Amino acid sequence: MKRDLVFISGGISKNPNYRKDFRRGEKKLRAAGFNVINPVTMIASVELPKHEDYMDISLSWLDKAQAIYMLCGWSTSEGANIEYNHAKVKGIPIFYEDGAERER
Numbered sequence: 001m002k003r004d005l006v007f008i009s010g011g012i013s014k015n016p017n018y019r020k021d022f023r024r025g026e027k028k029l030r031a032a033g034f035n036v037i038n039p040v041t042m043i044a045s046v047e048l049p050k051h052e053d054y055m056d057i058s059l060s061w062l063d064k065a066q067a068i069y070m071l072c073g074w075s076t077s078e079g080a081n082i083e084y085n086h087a088k089v090k091g092i093p094i095f096y097e098d099g100a101e102r103e104r
Helices: 018-031 051-062 078-090
Strands: 005-009 035-037 067-070 094-096
Touching: 005 018, 005 051, 005 078, 018 035, 051 078, 067 078, 078 094
Parallel strands: 005 035, 005 067, 067 094
Antiparallel strands: none
């Protein structure tokens, strides 16, 4: 049985607790039976010169997912907003962590 692949999106740059937040989201999604793309753990050992480089990688992963999961605080993140809008344009279903801001 193939399990859906879900991409986690949320604030990183301005969130000192981002590792914990992404780990919490990943744990919840895996417990629900999903395969997960956690960009924090997938790109942890890479240092890229520009935010745009990270976003290019992030969006390519998002294109492989069947859904995106928006963490609380995502709407204040430039990168998460890019991922959110990319998902909307591509028709990728958007799900929200409990308490996360909904579509604006």
